Amino acid sequence: MELEFIDRVGKIGFFVSGIGAFLIAFIFGFSYSFDFLFGGIWASCNFFLIRYTVQTFFAVPKNYVKMFFMMSVKFPLLYGAGYFFLGKEDLSVAALLSGISLLYGIMFVEALVKVVRRGIVFVLPFFVISGLEGSLDSDVPEVPGLFTLLSKIFPDSFFALFLHQWETIIFSVLIGITICFVFWFSTRKKEIIPSGLQNFAECIVENLRNFILEVLGPSGEKFVPLLGTLFIYILAMNWVALIPLVKPPTSNLNVTIALALCVFFLVQYLNIKNWGVLGFIYHMAGSPKDTMGWALAPLMFPIELLTQFTRPLTLAFRLFGNVVGEDILIGAAALFGVYLVSIFADVVAGFPMQVPFMFLAVLTGLMQALVFTLLSTIYILLSMPDEEEPSSDNG
Amino acid sequence: MYLAGAILVIDKEKQKDLRQFGTFVTIPFVLGGAPVVGWFIGSLLDKIGDTSPFFMYVFIVLGFVAGVREVYRIIRRFGDGA
Numbered sequence: 110m111e112l113e114f115i116d117r118v119g120k121i122g123f124f125v126s127g128i129g130a131f132l133i134a135f136i137f138g139f140s141y142s143f144d145f146l147f148g149g150i151w152a153s154c155n156f157f158l159i160r161y162t163v164q165t166f167f168a169v170p171k172n173y174v175k176m177f178f179m180m181s182v183k184f185p186l187l188y189g190a191g192y193f194f195l196g197k198e199d200l201s202v203a204a205l206l207s208g209i210s211l212l213y214g215i216m217f218v219e220a221l222v223k224v225v226r227r228g229i230v231f232v233l234p235f236f237v238i239s240g241l242e243g244s245l246d247s248d249v250p251e252v253p254g255l256f257t258l259l260s261k262i263f264p265d266s267f268f269a270l271f272l273h274q275w276e277t278i279i280f281s282v283l284i285g286i287t288i289c290f291v292f293w294f295s296t297r298k299k300e301i302i303p304s305g306l307q308n309f310a311e312c313i314v315e316n317l318r319n320f321i322l323e324v325l326g327p328s329g330e331k332f333v334p335l336l337g338t339l340f341i342y343i344l345a346m347n348w349v350a351l352i353p354l355v356k357p358p359t360s361n362l363n364v365t366i367a368l369a370l371c372v373f374f375l376v377q378y379l380n381i382k383n384w385g386v387l388g389f390i391y392h393m394a395g396s397p398k399d400t401m402g403w404a405l406a407p408l409m410f411p412i413e414l415l416t417q418f419t420r421p422l423t424l425a426f427r428l429f430g431n432v433v434g435e436d437i438l439i440g441a442a443a444l445f446g447v448y449l450v451s452i453f454a455d456v457v458a459g460f461p462m463q464v465p466f467m468f469l470a471v472l473t474g475l476m477q478a479l480v481f482t483l484l485s486t487i488y489i490l491l492s493m494p495d496e497e498e499p500s501s502d503n504g
Numbered sequence: 505m506y507l508a509g510a511i512l513v514i515d516k517e518k519q520k521d522l523r524q525f526g527t528f529v530t531i532p533f534v535l536g537g538a539p540v541v542g543w544f545i546g547s548l549l550d551k552i553g554d555t556s557p558f559f560m561y562v563f564i565v566l567g568f569v570a571g572v573r574e575v576y577r578i579i580r581r582f583g584d585g586a
Binding site for chain 1: 524525527528529530531532533534535537538540541542545563566567569570571573574579
């Protein structure tokens with residue numbers, strides 16, 4: 110995405126939230142207008158800060174002070190302001206959310222203008238899907254899966270309830286089987302010059318292998334199957350969120366924790382295998398070599414212990430949080446689309462407001478799968494004895 | 505899935521950018537997660553030893569140090585556009 114686009118959306122965001130707040134103050138009152146304005150400005154600031162943070166990180170001469178400054182402004186200050194504002198007594202959630210969503214609306218319109226200019230009208234089929242997804246009420250506007258829907262239609266049926274309870278497991282197993290089938294099917298007739306599905310499968314496997322070996326070095330060959338499978342499996346589980354009526358299994362914390370625990374136990378096994386039990390304890394104490402090191406060892410040990418336990422937690426929560434957030438965002442946008450239509454007509458259909466978020470979901474789904482794999486690779490690398498000197502600067 | 509293949513073969517620079525960005529997104533989780541684990545372990549020790557709230561505070565601080573240390577490791581490994 111070009112930077113001008115981002116800047117323009119942010120600026121329009123400030124402008125429109127100001128005008129919107131002014132209008133709302135006339136129609137609904139000052140309190141709503143204030144909530145709306147805060148939401149709009151908060152979202153625009155967030156947007157700008159993300160843009161500058163990313164730019165700072167990718168700037169060619171690295172400026173670590175600026176990086177630290179951006180991170181400390183972006184996360185504690187911005188989110189702190191949001192947190193305190195949420196504690197406001199007469200907070201109107203609808204006004205606040207409208208303010209925050211305003212920016213996405215602008216982004217959507219801007220993007221739509223670009224797309225329509227290029228002559229592609231792709232939005233229409235989403236009207237029906239949007240209506241289906243949004244017309245269901247639940248406590249959290251999460252997009253319901255097929256089995257949740259069944260359990261709502263047949264609340265007395267034991268079978269529907271059973272399916273609803275096992276929804277995540279069923280979908281994750283189905284996804285696993287589908288992946289196995291696709292890869293089995295693509296390598297059924299092996300050809301020297303691959304084409305079609307075989308080409309696609311080889312492309313994925315080869316790139317994943319290069320990606321992992323770049324970090325781990327040649328000794329990482331034996332971890333390629335595990336890490337590659339993790340990537341493909343997580344990616345597929347994230348992306349099924351885009352298929353209507355399919356619930357992404359990674360939006361359930363149990364699944365992500367299970368995946369993270371697999372990596373955790375593997376890394377601990379490798380630690381003990383590579384260093385031995387005593388060597389591992391010595392390593393956990395910060396590998397002390399002199400008196401100072403030994404004096405600090407009792408402090409280093411709990412710190413390293415905490416680090417080890419934090420890793421699976423971070424892996425699991427980041428993946429879960431991002432996927433469930435995307436899911437709720439899509440659900441809320443779909444509901445909003447239905448609400449918009451219901452103003453004009455009494456039909457079960459909705460404006461496809463969730464489409465821009467679905468594009469976002471494609472990106473975050475890929476990134477989360479990539480980060481999960483990458484961090485698992487790093488943890489495996491750190492469990493290898495030559496941790497102090499990484500095998501290559503590429504890692 | 506075809507898109508995954510397409511994205512994996514995009515040029516190395518873009519792939520690195522994506523990787524780097526993704527890894528930095530993990531920093532707030534590491535900073536936040538470590539004190540939480542510390543709090544959990546500390547509370548557990550407090551329950552066992554009946555020393556509430558001593559261990560809880562100690563481990564929250566240790567957790568924060570561990571988080572910063574881990575962030576330092578991540579930045580050291582990925583800060584230079586690795």
